[in-house]
Amino acid sequence: MSKQYDLIIRNGILVCPEGTKKADIAVYDEKIAEIGPELAGDAKETIDAKGHYVFPGLTDGHVHFNDPGRTEWETITTGSSALAAGGGVAYFDMPLNCSPCTLDAKNLKAKLAVAEKDSLVDYGFWGGLTPKNLDNLEELAECGVIGFKAFSCHSGIDEFERMDDYTALVGMAKLAKLGLPLMVHCENAEITKDLTALALANNQTTVRDYFAARPPITEIENVSRMISFAEETGCKLIIAHISTAKGVELVTEARRRGVDVCCETIGHYLILTDDDVERLGTVAKCSPPIRSQENQTKMWGKLFNGEIAFVSSDHSPCDPQLKNGEFLKVWGGISACQTTLSGLITHAHHQRQLPLENIAKLTSQNVNEIFKIPGKGKLAVGFDADFALVDLKDEFILQAEDLFYKHQVSPYVGDRFQGRVKQTILRGTTVFKDGQIVSKPIGKHLKPNI
Numbered sequence: 547m548s549k550q551y552d553l554i555i556r557n558g559i560l561v562c563p564e565g566t567k568k569a570d571i572a573v574y575d576e577k578i579a580e581i582g583p584e585l586a587g588d589a590k591e592t593i594d595a596k597g598h599y600v601f602p603g604l605t606d607g608h609v610h611f612n613d614p615g616r617t618e619w620e621t622i623t624t625g626s627s628a629l630a631a632g633g634g635v636a637y638f639d640m641p642l643n644c645s646p647c648t649l650d651a652k653n654l655k656a657k658l659a660v661a662e663k664d665s666l667v668d669y670g671f672w673g674g675l676t677p678k679n680l681d682n683l684e685e686l687a688e689c690g691v692i693g694f695k696a697f698s699c700h701s702g703i704d705e706f707e708r709m710d711d712y713t714a715l716v717g718m719a720k721l722a723k724l725g726l727p728l729m730v731h732c733e734n735a736e737i738t739k740d741l742t743a744l745a746l747a748n749n750q751t752t753v754r755d756y757f758a759a760r761p762p763i764t765e766i767e768n769v770s771r772m773i774s775f776a777e778e779t780g781c782k783l784i785i786a787h788i789s790t791a792k793g794v795e796l797v798t799e800a801r802r803r804g805v806d807v808c809c810e811t812i813g814h815y816l817i818l819t820d821d822d823v824e825r826l827g828t829v830a831k832c833s834p835p836i837r838s839q840e841n842q843t844k845m846w847g848k849l850f851n852g853e854i855a856f857v858s859s860d861h862s863p864c865d866p867q868l869k870n871g872e873f874l875k876v877w878g879g880i881s882a883c884q885t886t887l888s889g890l891i892t893h894a895h896h897q898r899q900l901p902l903e904n905i906a907k908l909t910s911q912n913v914n915e916i917f918k919i920p921g922k923g924k925l926a927v928g929f930d931a932d933f934a935l936v937d938l939k940d941e942f943i944l945q946a947e948d949l950f951y952k953h954q955v956s957p958y959v960g961d962r963f964q965g966r967v968k969q970t971i972l973r974g975t976t977v978f979k980d981g982q983i984v985s986k987p988i989g990k991h992l993k994p995n996i
């Protein structure tokens with residue numbers, strides 16, 4: 547008797563860990579049941595993926611969906627829809643800019659309730675680490691957070707206080723015991739604060755003044771400081787959205803001597819330069835700021851060498867009115883969770899020949915492995931049937947109307963992409979197809995296997 551599957555995707559080119567290959571993929575009970583050429587068997591649903599590449603579906607390790615509490619900026623509904631439209635099947639939501647911030651079990655449970663109801667794709671949560679919640683780390687761990695996030699400098703949200711050195715040392719020692727990683731936004735607090743105050747006092751508020759107030763050394767200094775604490779405590783450390791090649795170098799050196807540290811970067815540090823930010827204006831303001839062309843070239847080298855563990859979106863939207871005003875004063879944060887995969891296919895694969903399997907690792911497999919999410923992140927038998935079907939040749943100019951964000955803004959509107967996501971499948975169910983969200987919210991809570 548022939549096998550009966552839920553779904554067979556035929557004739558696609560699969561982006562597997564070992565490389566691309568033409569094969570069929572069969573799904574049973576939300577998981578990949580078989581991979582092979584011209585699979586026998588029947589299925590309730592068959593997709594002809596001829597001419598399409600099948601990626602494992604992104605897990606975005608770093609988003610701010612602001613739900614609950616700041617839903618005028620973004621919601622779990624809009625954010626998770628945008629992610630799905632960009633080939634995403636899962637995300638890890640940050641402990642800020644929702645309100646209240648995720649600093650204890652009660653507030654985490656409030657967020658969980660929203661996600662259970664509204665999330666189109668799977669989700670994990672970051673807990674926050676601030677001077678105020680050192681006693682709440684265990685209860686957050688018990689609720690299944692995938693890790694903790696802290697800021698070395700002012701976070702932009704007053705109630706999410708920066709991590710002073712005492713909190714870093716004590717907090718990392720606690721997290722080492724819990725077996726959960728700490729991700730740090732690394733910018734030196736004193737230098738950024740004083741340079742910003744000086745610029746404001748002198749009425750220097752342009753884009754270039756902003757760059758000058760957050761120079762590369764603020765990141766570089768703080769990366770090495772955090773590495774020292776990680777080395778001392780044994781805590782697993784992840785440098786958030788690294789923007790400088792020198793910072794990556796420090797991470798690589800520390801790893802070589804056995805420190806458990808790695809780094810994440812964001813599409814915009816690879817795709818945009820300081821000159822682009824000057825041209826685009828506040829829509830492209832983020833912190834740390836987007837750096838020079840020279841730095842970017844070195845960052846690509848680091849990405850190609852495997853020195854960067856994963857690429858996320860740091861999707862950090864706001865009410866667009868908060869972007870109106872002098873550059874130095876407006877909200878820092880870029881809306882980006884819909885464009886990571888198409889952006890990397892365009893800039894890393896087509897322009898720079900990074901193999902597609904490396905893109906799959908940077909956006910999916912590595913993230914799930916680092917955070918110990920079982921059964922997710924690659925095209926292999928037994929793994930979740932998560933797929934992004936991509937037409938690698940399809941060229942398009944990104945239009946604001948294409949965006950599923952609550953506010954249809956992006957620094958990439960008007961830019962040319964090559965590689966369009968046609969369909970996104972989460973655990974065997976199509977959630978996005980041909981420009982439309984086609985599923986109810988079916989996301990599940992992802993917890994680390996620690």
Ligand SMILES: NC(=O)N[C@H]1NC(=O)NC1=O
Nearest residue numbers: 701702832833862878879
């Ligand atoms: N609070 C917040 O989202 N901050 C983010 N925005 C940004 O540009 N960098 C960040 O860390």
Ligand SMILES: [Zn+2]
Nearest residue numbers: 731786787833
């Ligand atoms: Zn940050």
Ligand SMILES: [Zn+2]
Nearest residue numbers: 608640860862
């Ligand atoms: Zn962030």
